[in-house]
Amino acid sequence: MTNRAYEILAMLERHFEESVTLLKQLTTCPGQRSDILIPLSNELRYVRAQIGYEVTEQASDFEMERADHWGRIHRRFEEWLKDPDDIYLHVEEREEQRKKKGLAPRVIILPWSYEEEEKLLAAKRAEARKKRKQKPKATASKPPRREPKRHENRSVSRDVRA
Numbered sequence: 397m398t399n400r401a402y403e404i405l406a407m408l409e410r411h412f413e414e415s416v417t418l419l420k421q422l423t424t425c426p427g428q429r430s431d432i433l434i435p436l437s438n439e440l441r442y443v444r445a446q447i448g449y450e451v452t453e454q455a456s457d458f459e460m461e462r463a464d465h466w467g468r469i470h471r472r473f474e475e476w477l478k479d480p481d482d483i484y485l486h487v488e489e490r491e492e493q494r495k496k497k498g499l500a501p502r503v504i505i506l507p508w509s510y511e512e513e514e515k516l517l518a519a520k521r522a523e524a525r526k527k528r529k530q531k532p533k534a535t536a537s538k539p540p541r542r543e544p545k546r547h548e549n550r551s552v553s554r555d556v557r558a
Contacts (some may be wrong), residue, residue: 405451412444 419437423430484505491501 401451401455405448408447409444412440416440 416437419433419440422428423433487503488505491503491505494501
């Protein structure tokens, strides 16, 4: 839906509201039948609502498609911004909420320290170096590889072809 259509719809809404207001004023005049004029003003409001619905229905589909498209882009951006370690903070908060409610914990969060993690990583690196050093010794103990036997007929047939 174009901006022009929105502008026309807004102007139409304004004029319908003015008409309803004028009908209300007309019912206060002496000799006018308010039992007829009030239902007619309700009819005007109904027609105004129907026009608004019909005009904006197509725009709604378009806007929903755009919202879906940009929503996917927004979610990707949010995922890109998110720190993977934030999950631990959320789990910790959830466990605190459960504790306040008197519920049993679902997760046990172990204490963490930078020094301990560095020690573990250093131990893993040392273990990997140790394994790499042991591998060449293991390959040296393998028996030598045997050469396949060659048949003399094959070499003769090659000479015949040439």
